[in-house]
Amino acid sequence: MAGIYIHIPFCKQACTYCNFHFSVSLANKEAVIAALVKEILLETDFIADKIIETIYIGGGTPSILTELDLRRIFNALHQKFTIATGAEITLEANPDDINKNILGIWKKIGVNRLSVGLQSFNEAELKWMNRAHNATQSLACIDEIQAAGFNNFSVDLIYGSPLQSNEDLKRNFEIIAKKNIPHISCYALTVEKGTALNKLIKEQESPNVNAAKQADQFQLLLHLMKAGGYEQYEISNFSKKGFRSKHNSSYWQGKPYYGFGPAAHSFNGINKRRWNIANNSLYIQSINKNTIPYEEEILTISQELNEYIMTSLRTIEGLDLTFVENKFGKEAVASILSEAQQYLLSGKMEQQSLSLILTKEGKFFADGIAADLFA
Numbered sequence: 246m247a248g249i250y251i252h253i254p255f256c257k258q259a260c261t262y263c264n265f266h267f268s269v270s271l272a273n274k275e276a277v278i279a280a281l282v283k284e285i286l287l288e289t290d291f292i293a294d295k296i297i298e299t300i301y302i303g304g305g306t307p308s309i310l311t312e313l314d315l316r317r318i319f320n321a322l323h324q325k326f327t328i329a330t331g332a333e334i335t336l337e338a339n340p341d342d343i344n345k346n347i348l349g350i351w352k353k354i355g356v357n358r359l360s361v362g363l364q365s366f367n368e369a370e371l372k373w374m375n376r377a378h379n380a381t382q383s384l385a386c387i388d389e390i391q392a393a394g395f396n397n398f399s400v401d402l403i404y405g406s407p408l409q410s411n412e413d414l415k416r417n418f419e420i421i422a423k424k425n426i427p428h429i430s431c432y433a434l435t436v437e438k439g440t441a442l443n444k445l446i447k448e449q450e451s452p453n454v455n456a457a458k459q460a461d462q463f464q465l466l467l468h469l470m471k472a473g474g475y476e477q478y479e480i481s482n483f484s485k486k487g488f489r490s491k492h493n494s495s496y497w498q499g500k501p502y503y504g505f506g507p508a509a510h511s512f513n514g515i516n517k518r519r520w521n522i523a524n525n526s527l528y529i530q531s532i533n534k535n536t537i538p539y540e541e542e543i544l545t546i547s548q549e550l551n552e553y554i555m556t557s558l559r560t561i562e563g564l565d566l567t568f569v570e571n572k573f574g575k576e577a578v579a580s581i582l583s584e585a586q587q588y589l590l591s592g593k594m595e596q597q598s599l600s601l602i603l604t605k606e607g608k609f610f611a612d613g614i615a616a617d618l619f620a
Contacts, residue, residue, distance in 0.1 A: 246298040246329060247514070248495045251281065251318065252506035253304040254525055257339075257377045261445065262403075264437035266508035266523040267305045277525055278314050280532035281506045284521075285321040287537055292501045292513050296327045299492035299502075300334045306362070308338035312350045319354055328355075333397075333491040335360050340386040341378035348393035358490075359390060359398040360430070366420050370408050373451075375441070387424045397488060399428035404466060405459030406434045407452040414462055418469045427488035431466055431481055433459045460609055467605060478561045480608055497556045516544040547620040550577055555615045563602030564618075577620065584618045 255274055256267045300322065310318075322328065335358040336351055343361070351359075365371055368380040378386075390398055400421070404414055421429060434454055436443050445451035467477065475483040479497060482490065495502060501514030508523035522528050522538040531538035544552070550573050557564040570578045585601055588594035593607030593614065603611060 246296045246500075247292050247294045248299040248301070248492055248500060248502035249297055249322065249326070250492075250502055250504045250509055251300070251302045251307075252504065252509040252521075253302060253307040253310060254507045255304065255309055256306045257309065257341075258375060259441060261373070261375045261442040261451075262434060262437070262440055264440050265305065268525055271309075273525055273529065274314075276529045277507070278310075278317060280529045282317050282321045283532050284505050284537055285318070285325050287532070287535060288325065288503060288505075291511060291517075291519065292503060294501060295325075296329055297322070298329045298332050299495055300328070300332065301337075301360075301492040302335065302356075303337045303360075305337075306339050306342070307336050308342035308347070312354070315351075315354050333358055335490070335492055337362060339376075339378055340382040343382075343386040343389050345389060345393065348389060348395065352393065352395070357395075357397060359395055360490075361386060361390070361398065361400045363400040364403045365409070365413075366417050367409070367413050370403075370406055370413070373406065373408050374403070384420070387426065391424075397427060399430055399490065400426055402429060402431045403434050404431060404462045405454055407454060409462070411462060411465055414465060415469065418466075418473065422473045425485075428482070428484040428490065429470070429475065430490075431483065433463065463609065467608075476561065480559045480611055497560050499553065499556070511539075516549055518542050518544065546573065549573075551619045554581070554618050555612075558601070558603055558611055558615050558618075561602070563597070563600040566599045566601065573620075580620065581618050588614055588617075 252266070254267045254277065255271055256269055258269055259267075302318075334356050336356045337360045339362050363383050363386070364374060364376060366380055366383045371379060371383070387400075402417060402421075436446060436454060442451065446453045470477060470483045475485060476489075477483050478489050479493070482493065484490070499514065502512055504511040504519070504521065507521055507525050507528040509521050511519040519539045519541045522531070522540075528538055550569070553569070554564060564581070566578050566581070569581065581601070585594055588607060589596060593604055593610060595602055595604055603614065607614060
């Protein structure tokens, strides 16, 4: 079975740190939705499997869509694909868009999981990030979600911002634990080129992020999550038992997925990737001509192996050497084991049966370790 990602490229306002493709102007929203629906219906044979087990509507801010917008999208999906019974259907939402009425609408349409862009319960941090919601809304939306019967939901948290102290991070987690939130995605604040934050730091109007502080807060985060009964099933993702994100897990497992909308990515589950043009107007123009505006690449064997190394090491299951041998050969296993010795000896990695798994210390160096193991 396959997954579907739908990118909604609109936001009410721009967060200082965000480098995703989005627009704060809703002038062509209707045209983008119409084009997105048409793209779904145009899709033919990129992936053979038309049975869908996960749908993820991301952005941008999908929660700004109207009921009609969402129904048009879901009607097209049901027309083109077979949605498996019990499929995980996630909608990204911002706290300021969440209320009793819209939660009921989302449930009726078929959404059964929410991913809330909460980021913090701290008012000063939210203002510094230029979020559209405030701390009161951060708290209130959790109660609204649970009252509406959404038992499966996630919240995003950002750590390592210049304004965040360890005590702030602890308070954020105390609220999460008290509210019994089943899934948390935690991301270190990063400074990306082209963002407002990058400009503010360059012009010395904002302090830069501190790598040592972020490492310290990541360690604190791991301690808090473990003590709170959360499983770190991927470096940035924590869940209560039974509440892992099936959609995000499919990325790490190398499963196929369709991407619809401007800037959306697709993967055929073997060796082919596509990504749509990251320009709303050009996307609309192309779709109106019955052409999906994408670029494509065919992965080499080395690229396939490297992607597996990178994604598998981020997960709790780690890198499966049997899988590597079956798909890439014994030489690939020998090369990986040779490079891994330094990390096995230093305690940053451990071998459990036929899997290589990062230790707590190793998780701080995940990207660098993966790069050293690359083909």
